[in-house]
Amino acid sequence: MKKVVLPKDLNGKTIFVAGAAGFVPGHLSEFYLKLGAKVIGVDNFITGSRSNAEYLLKEYRNFKFYEMDIIHELPLADLKNEKIDYIFSLASPASPIDFAKIPIEIMRVNSEGTLRLLELAREKGARFLEASTSEVYGDPQIHPQVEDYVGHVQINGPRSCYDESKRFAEAMTSSFRTKYAVDTRIVRIFNTYGPRMRANDGRVVPNFINQALRGEDLTVYGDGQQTRSFCYVTDLVTAIHNVMFSYGPGPFNIGNPDEKTILETAELIIKILNSKSKIVFKELPKDDPVRRRPCLAKLQSISDYRPQVDFEEGMIKTAEYFKSLA
Amino acid sequence: MKKVVLPKDLNGKTIFVAGAAGFVPGHLSEFYLKLGAKVIGVDNFITGSRSNAEYLLKEYRNFKFYEMDIIHELPLADLKNEKIDYIFSLASPASPIDFAKIPIEIMRVNSEGTLRLLELAREKGARFLEASTSEVYGDPQIHPQVEDYVGHVQINGPRSCYDESKRFAEAMTSSFRTKYAVDTRIVRIFNTYGPRMRANDGRVVPNFINQALRGEDLTVYGDGQQTRSFCYVTDLVTAIHNVMFSYGPGPFNIGNPDEKTILETAELIIKILNSKSKIVFKELPKDDPVRRRPCLAKLQSISDYRPQVDFEEGMIKTAEYFKSLA
DSSP states (O other): OOOOOOOSOOTTOEEEEETTTSHHHHHHHHHHHHTTOEEEEEEOOSSSOHHHHHHHHHHOTTEEEEEOOTTTOOOHHHHTTOOOOEEEEOOSOOOHHHHHHSHHHHHHIIIIIHHHHHHHHHHHTOEEEEEEEGGGGBSOSSSSBOTTOOOBOOTTSTTHHHHHHHHHHHHHHHHHHHHHOOOEEEEEEOOEEOTTOOTTSSOHHHHHHHHHHTTOOEEEETTSOOEEEOEEHHHHHHHHHHHHTSSSOOOEEESOOOEEEHHHHHHHHHHHTTOOOOEEEEOOOTTOOSOOOBOOHHHHHHSOOOOOSOHHHHHHHHHHHHHHHO | OOOOOOOSOOTTOEEEEETTTSHHHHHHHHHHHHTTOEEEEEEOOSSSOHHHHHHHHHHOTTEEEEEOOTTTOOOHHHHTTOOOOEEEEOOSOOOHHHHHHSHHHHHHIIIIIHHHHHHHHHHHTOEEEEEEEGGGGBSOSSSSBOTTOOOBOOTTSTTHHHHHHHHHHHHHHHHHHHHHOOOEEEEEEOOEEOTTOOTTSSOHHHHHHHHHHTTOOEEEETTSOOEEEOEEHHHHHHHHHHHHTSSSOOOEEESOOOEEEHHHHHHHHHHHTTOOOOEEEEOOOTTOOSOOOBOOHHHHHHSOOOOOSOHHHHHHHHHHHHHHHO
């Protein structure tokens, strides 16, 4: 496949980021602001953080922000005369803790929200990128996961509001490509961590770090031998950027293939923080995936992408961020 | 599981049928009209047939019909003072021929449409049944298919606008059950045939019958050894009825487990119609499922459901219907 040529700067380009006050989209917005693009961010703050949006508004004059729910509206009057070049669909809540709390909102943003963004892309002639997820593979039965794998998702399980709605968002993206020739990309994001991630969203990295900082025991679910492949957020942003400027629709797995057990992760965090916390074990929740590791061959066939931040370095930076909040 | 007790009549009950001008929902509406229920049908005629709606309006004074798209509206002003007891979500186009033509409409009715019906069920305290499909299993790798099977669906294939949106509709249904305690049921419909099915929708039974009636060759895709399990429409309606009045949410497979090859089906139709047509073979389309057979153990554990109409008898009745149109 043709190799991606990354732009040197994006002066004069306009980028639309749905979910801009979230963890990954906040970093992505900053990346494009630094490249000189105008970035239009929207968020309804259902899970996004006001401080992320305020930070970007304070630091970057080329950042514009609208508080709104893309299910119901887009800033259409304001966008009427605006040229938009690239649209990022990153508005879905993605933390396990959200699945039981706001399942309908998650399903609506991935269906109605994605639809509205695709219609905007069609109208503006913009390129559209859907931020899908490794969750489309469910509890995968093959390792590492390749993009052709159809996945192993419980249709009516506790995670299905997210897993199924992201599969739906991908299918909707492909349908707009096939039916209306919208120029689309799909990435499947694996576990990501880094500064500015939500503190209380039930994900393992902030959980462990905050438990260690408070001197509490670190809670490992199951025997801790289940694995995740953690990608530092700046590496993830680079991967998204590579796909947006690539020539193929994807889907592309993006992340870091460096697989770690949950137990190793807990031990590393205790070490980094010089913590006296112990590790305690609790029952594994239903449908929690046992292994996750992206096969990056497809992404690497079209780009020079290699993760740059190793596990310990990334964890130290992330721990410093959480310390600074305390 | 507790066995279903079927009501003797439904006088005084109101039933809402989305997609009432379609093949299966038309028969279902008539079944409930005969049981004395008031039936409120809606359809936008995107694939439903005006003659189905006109037939019901002419024959049954207890049938009320609204032409509308449930994506955009429900007859809410009219329904304001109406008690609704049972809601059937049967509005999705379901024929392979629709997948390339109206993928976005299919995805919207299964997301936004299903959402509106679930909201109506919540508001009215009605029981809700989602008509899902064997397509949630994709091209299944286990036979027969049991309800726990996670399926083998291509997320971004030519059938995914339908397969993924039905998985989404199921997950949405389950989310309303979990989050808002809406009383829900899910059925997964396998291949169905019978009088009043669409003539030109790319399905194998009307294709074969019409080819035979016109003296044309019958087109078999692939080698004809792929199987389907065809259920006669009145048996299917009985199965849906059993599930609506059951005590568990499902999903329940419904259909007829009598598996036939496509080639056998072609041969039977030629025999029934005394046709001189020959059988010709063409290339199998992408993602066409190789085998389909429902395991009915779950449905039969809660009901006395047994299909009543055998293959030859059902095909004769269906052929008579298509002859009467010619």
